[in-house]
């Protein structure tokens with residue numbers, strides 16, 4: 001299957017008359033690169049749908065992309081890299097997760113939206129549906145590992161409207177609020193992909209680092225629904241909240257994980273923290289265990305003792321491209337009431353810099369969500385049937 005690649009399309013700053021509010025990221029750098037302004041509403045091409053964005057989650061990836069954290073020149077964690085960019089902004093040709101980020105563009109990986117238009121030839125009966133966007137897309141089919149991300153490779157949800165391929169939107173039937181649904185795609189999609197790839201099953205002992213975060217708290221819930229036992233790692237101030245989502249045990253992030261759990265005690269480690277704790281994560285793994293990661297918030301460079309890796313027959317599983325069953329499964333878990341959203345706070349879209357600043361303090365539990373402003377009259381008229 002070869003679907004159209006939306007990768008290279010960016011909004012046209014000189015485009016059509018009807019404008020929407022959006023946050024345009026203008027380059028690598030600090031918060032001053034987040035420009036709240038008016039840009040043309042995206043024009044649909046064959047196979048696409050137009051969504052009114054109802055809620056857009058905040059993720060590290062948007063900060064990583066703005067500060068150029070994916071560049072091989074960066075060796076610090078996300079927080080330190082963001083501080084450095086506030087002081088001295090540096091353009092980085094390799095700062096995007098995939099290719100160079102062609103600024104200016106609209107970020108926003110998480111979208112809970114409503115379908116307001118479909119391209120000619122599309123299914124008009126879907127108009128009005130509340131949907132989640134599968135932000136990680138596999139344009140060349142699931143046999144290929146190539147993947148592109150809304151909000152990184154093409155314009156995303158930090159706007160009143162976003163356009164996406166029709167096959168990437170999933171209607172969701174539940175009583176969650178828009179903001180609660182806005183917490184889901186990136187964190188839970190990534191988490192479910194990790195849990196799926198590791199084939200977690202009943203009876204296993206799983207260790208989750210950064211369990212108070214978006215991905216970590218989702219992993220805890222998704223592992224528990226598969227019947228495995230979970231030890232969660234969290235900062236002292238967040239341990240009680242993490243306990244409330246159902247792990248079997250919570251240990252403090254500064255405690256000695258190896259001394260508490262013992263060497264060779266864990267079947268699977270989920271670790272999006274990395275940094276200096278990496279070695280300990282491999283020590284607690286049993287022979288034949290798996291270390292699974294899709295992030296490195298505390299630092300991307302780790303020390304690996306190759307002997308631990310090969311003498312224990314470990315498997316390292318890197319995860320970014322979501323596999324085919326992941327997102328549909330996630331929607332079904334929501335609809336069956338098997339997951340709960342953890343909405344830490346909402347902000348208006350215009351307050352994006354405040355939201356990202358507070359997000360980087362890491363005092364919160366769960367996810368932040370941005371709410372775009374309501375549509376003004378000219379837009380409503382233009383959208384009327």
Ligand SMILES: NC(=O)c1ccc[n+]([C@@H]2O[C@H](COP(=O)([O-])OP(=O)(O)OC[C@H]3O[C@@H](n4cnc5c(N)ncnc54)[C@H](OP(=O)(O)O)[C@@H]3O)[C@@H](O)[C@H]2O)c1
Pocket residue numbers: 059060061064077078079186187190209210211212213214215216233234235236238253272273294295296297298299319320362366
């Ligand atoms: N590859 C992908 O597709 C993908 C998708 C989503 C996320 N990610 C990456 O995965 C990582 C985690 O994402 P997330 O959304 O779960 O992040 P998050 O919500 O910010 O949570 C990260 C958690 O890590 C813990 N932590 C431990 N040491 C830390 C440190 N030095 N700096 C900051 N936090 C630290 C914090 O919990 P305590 O304070 O309780 O210790 C924090 O709650 C990020 O690097 C993100 O970019 C990758």
